[in-house]
Amino acid sequence: MGFASRFRSSLTYPIAATLVLVTVVPMVSVGLLLISYNRTHLETVEKRYLGRQAVSLAGETSLFMTGHRTQLESTARALAAAKSVDVGAFEELLQEFGNQPGNSFVYLQVITREGAGAYVRSQKLGSATFTVVDEAAQAAHETALEGIRVDEVILDLPGNDAPKAVFAFPLKSPTSQVWATLTGVLDLEPLQSKLGENTYAGLLVSIVDGSGRVIVSSVPSLRGMTLTGSPLVQNFLNNPQRITLTYDHPIDLDAGEVLGSVAPVRELGWGVVMERPTAAAYAPVRVMKQRTLTLTALAALIALGIGSVLGRRLIIPLQNLASTSSEIAEGNLAVRATVRGEDEIARLGSNFNDMAGNIEALVRRLKQALRQNQELFLETIKTLAAAIDAKDPYTHGHSERVSSFSMAISRHLGLNQEEVFRVHIAAILHDVGKLGIRESILNKPGGLSDEEFDIMRQHPSIGAQIMSPIRMLKDIIPGIRNHHETWNGKGYPDQLNGEEIPMVARIIGVADTFDAMTTTRPYQQAMTLDYVLAKMRSMSGTRFDPVVIDAFIAAVEAGDITPPAPSSEQPVSSEVS
Secondary structure, X not given: OOHHHHHHHOOHHHHHHHHHHHHHHHHHHHHHXXXXXXXXXXXXXXXXXXXXXXXXXXXXXXXXXXXXXXXXXXXXXXXXXXXXXXXXXXXXXXXXXXXXXXXXXXXXXXXXXXXXXEEEEOOOOOHHHHHHHHHHHHHHHHHHOOOOOEEEEEOOXXXXXXXXXXXXXXXXXXXXXXXXXXXXXXXXXXXXXXXXOHHHOOOEEEEXXXXXXXXXXXXXHHOOOEOOOOHHHHHHHHOOOOEEEEEXXXXXXXXXXXXXXXXXXXXXXEEEEEXXXXXXXXXXXXXXXXXXXXXXXXXXXXXXXXXXXHHHHHHXXXXXXXXXXXXXXXXXXXXXXXXXXXXXXXXXXXXXXXXXXXXXXXXXXXXXXXXXXXXXHHHHHHHHHHHHXXXXXXXXXXXXXXXXXXXXXXXXXXXXXXXXXXXXXXXXOOOHHHHHOOHHHHOOOOOOOHHHHHHHOOHHHHHHHHHOOOHHHOOOHHHHHOOOOOOOOXXXXXXXXXXXXXXXXXXXXXXXXXXXXXXXXXXXXXXXXXXXXXXXXXXXXXXXXXXXXXXXXXHHHOOOOOOOOOOOOOOOOOOOO
């Protein structure tokens, strides 16, 4: 039984549900309002915090990058003002510049247009990384010789080396001719290390360039990737300003939904992206939600317990009364409800028992009257059948035998009790139409003439006319009218065929023929059972319904049908009624 059915079938559930509604629903409503408020408040605080952190880191990034670039640019101006090309002086100058406190350049070079020059290299620069850096420096030198300043980032470095920024400045003579270049390679390790500080613990921090490519990140695997799939980065690229959004992280799937904020590094065209998983950002709300649900569940259990106790005190007597009434409705009129106490429900149960007793007595009287009526009806029917058989001394007991045979066939066909009863009555009255046939024809010892046989063939129609005024017998009239129809449509009076013939008529037709062939008539001797069965099998599908014949044979084999007076003599005629 489903919940809805249980809810409708017992008052216990509505009582418990009412208690739950008045206790749990207000608590849940208040809890949800608090959760919503706290989430909104936390979201505002987190957005403000992320925004400030992003702006702070953007300022530090700008200071780091522009400070080093300005230093290198000042050195370029000093070199451009030199009156002569002194490689030794260049190297000494680069060494001095590279050793300045806070300097993060790992490679510096000065090369003239003719290829003369000098460079200094940090010991932290490995040979594999140096190869990549040297190639980038040479390419920057070639570009700067064209009078173009170079400002780019190298991300594809061997191992886990931090990215490097390459700056190249053309050195121009007083006549604005580029005679040499100054190139510096800046190590971005300080920026990378900055992202790992405790200040940014629990945050996903990335610095992206103007194309959305990650330069440095607190997640090393993101370096070099493009975050244009992020709604936050995409909006920033379209409109470089402070933005805060909630979205699913496009690359770091473990992060899930994140709250992100981006701040521009305007001098570089970069952006600082700060992201925090919402699961962590809203953890206090989640804890509060869990506690609210726990308290709500506890309150619901208490309310259900109280409701069950109160409900049972009220419901058990009613359930007993309902169970008793159900048994009475199913026909057990002798059962009575258990009555305890003196309250309203007890008085209701007592009155119910009195009513049940009165109903039982009334039903007993009605059943007795019905049984008497049925017996009277059957006796009347049998008397009428006896009167029919009395008109024809050669068919004494024929109607009773056909009725008995028909009921046996019906049972083997699987008909229900009501259908078997209709067959019983129809079979008893199947020859009632013979009351309208002259006795001279009925009692003629020899065969009938064609004219007499035509008159005899009218008895099914006459029988149907006789019974038609009786409304309660309307269901048996088809058995009376059509018991001489044949499966192939050559019977009478309506020439029905196959399934058009009512089942009751098909059954009576088989039983009638069997009785006619196994009793002695003026025109024939009783035939042997084996001969009759073989003959009737041969007429299956032509005169008789094959299904009814199979049920008839089964009834004979089971001993439910036996001929009235079997004879060992062979038939003298094959004519049947």
